[in-house]
């Protein structure tokens with residue numbers, strides 16, 4: 001019998017469950033390697049070469065190169081692991097969050113200062129058209 | 130006899146640590162947040178707890194996908210502030226309380242909660258930011274700390290009910306420790322926030338405030354909140370609030386709310402803070 005996944009109908013949200021953790025294992029462990037300064041240096045020097053040392057899928061590799069965080073999430077990346085990539089790029093959580101929402105960083109910051117994104121209209125996929 | 134006298138709930142946003150470390154707490158952006166901790170700093174200086182049982186989560190720092198313990202208790206003599214990619218925060222070493230930690234581990238496991246026992250672990254902002262919020266920038270932390278890590282990164286995290294009951298087991302464990310110690314328990318993380326995907330930036334002030342309203346006197350209601358409600362109502366990272374329920378469970382039935390503060394935003398997050406005193 002399949003597991004119950006009642007969180008699948010939350011819009012714009014990917015829950016890092018067993019399925020995603022399985023799918024993203026190598027991607028996330030690659031991210032983890034960027035915690036070491038010497039690895040960050042090697043990654044930045046030649047991203048293709050560094051990524052080729054990790055058994056990530058072609059899609060995952062491309063998503064990293066493109067810094068397409070939504071794609072990385074869909075391919076099993078977890079945001080706390082992906083944070084190692086944007087930190088290596090010298091970027092903040094707020095930068096990455098803005099990018100994933102498709103807003104400019106300025107607009108995103110302004111939204112947060114004025115109270116954040118309202119849950120109204122954002123609870124179920126069906127109400128978020 | 131050791132006793133848990135009080136609990137603190139507090140968010141642990143990394144950027145709060147940055148604001149403290151760079152002396153930026155009085156800027157227009159940060160002042161309203163830090164003002165809410167003035168009371169706490171004075172209060173804790175008078176209380177002088179001996180040990181903080183600090184419930185927090187690791188954010189892919191000490192634990193990668195190599196190992197994902199649901200509950201992990203730090204039993205080491207000391208814990209170093211972790212390098213989270215920018216170098217470690219300029220804060221003191223965290224001194225452990227190994228005798229009490231091992232005692233709690235044995236007692237809590239015998240109460241049917243299977244803890245991972247950790248003797249080598251760096252601690253990330255989840256643990257050090259709350260210490261900085263309450264104690265500022267001392268040369269040495271004036272308190273010993275038992276780090277207690279809860280998995281809230283890989284779904285499923287333990288349920289709110291499980292966390293609440295775990296808190297009760299921790300209380301029993303501390304009560305049965307012979308040394309005369311004033312122990313506080315802190316539940317950290319939250320409140321509403323989502324850091325990922327097109328819905329990032331979600332904040333639910335109304336929901337957060339109802340959570341704070343019920344923490345002292347209606348914890349049973351909070352313990353019943355399902356995972357999916359946290360996700361839907363408070364954002365995918367709002368699930369961290371289950372850690373506040375460990376704290377609440379460890380305070381016994383009767384508590385008094387001493388102080389409360391709520392502020393939006395710190396970076397992407399709604400910051401909540403509460404002090405509860407145990408009356409048992």
Ligand SMILES: [Fe+2]
Nearest residue numbers: 186255318369
């Ligand atoms: Fe956290």
